[in-house]
Amino acid sequence: MITMEKTQIIHITLAGAIGALAAYFNILLVPLIVLTVVMAVDYLTGMFSASREGKLNSRVGVLGIIKKVGYLALVGVGIVVDYLITSALTQVGVQTSLPNFFGLMVIIWLIINELISILENLGEIGVPMPPFLVRTVKSIKGRVDDATGKHFADEAIAKDKGTENRREEK
Numbered sequence: 480m481i482t483m484e485k486t487q488i489i490h491i492t493l494a495g496a497i498g499a500l501a502a503y504f505n506i507l508l509v510p511l512i513v514l515t516v517v518m519a520v521d522y523l524t525g526m527f528s529a530s531r532e533g534k535l536n537s538r539v540g541v542l543g544i545i546k547k548v549g550y551l552a553l554v555g556v557g558i559v560v561d562y563l564i565t566s567a568l569t570q571v572g573v574q575t576s577l578p579n580f581f582g583l584m585v586i587i588w589l590i591i592n593e594l595i596s597i598l599e600n601l602g603e604i605g606v607p608m609p610p611f612l613v614r615t616v617k618s619i620k621g622r623v624d625d626a627t628g629k630h631f632a633d634e635a636i637a638k639d640k641g642t643e644n645r646r647e648e649k
Contacts (some may be wrong), residue, residue, distance in 0.1 A: 486582035506579050510586040511554070517593040518547045524600035531604055532625050584623070591620045 501508050506543055529535045560581040568575050594616050602608045 484563070507558070507582050507586065510583060510590065514550070514554070514586050514590050517590055518550065519599065520595045521545065521596045521600065524597050524604065528600045528603040553589070554582060554585050557582040588620075588623055591616065591623060595620065 525543060526535065526540065529539070557580075558579070561579050564581075565575055565578045598608060598613055598616060
């Protein structure tokens with residue numbers, strides 16, 4: 480039997496843990512919550528869509544859950560990259576104003592992908608889809624890809640060319 484004291488201890492512990500997570504994740508908390516919600520909505524709309532088409536399959540459902548867990552692992556990788564870069568910059572005396580850049584960009588990118596999937600699932604279910612909404616979400620995805628991916632891809636290509644040029648010189 481759970482007594483009132485044990486219940487209070489559980490509540491205090493949970494509140495402390497949630498507060499610690501909120502302080503640690505800082506700016507990432509709300510986007511993480513949004514990502515979790517859109518992942519759940521995507522999973523449910525995907526199940527409804529598959530059910531409507533007679534393609535509901537438990538194996539596919541489990542793979543969907545594993546994919547969502549992979550998304551959270553990807554966010555973790557972004558957070559670790561942020562930590563490493565911030566730590567390295569701090570060691571050399573450089574302060575950064577964007578300590579959660581990669582984690583936040585990964586979360587935003589995943590949210591946009593989930594929104595596109597939700598719109599596709601709703602369309603398959605038969606929900607009338609306003610074309611401007613689909614275009615807007617896809618446009619946002621393109622802009623995020625361009626703003627982040629192109630910059631880093633250009634840097635990687637430039638580094639590769641620099642490495643190739645140095646090899647050719649030898």
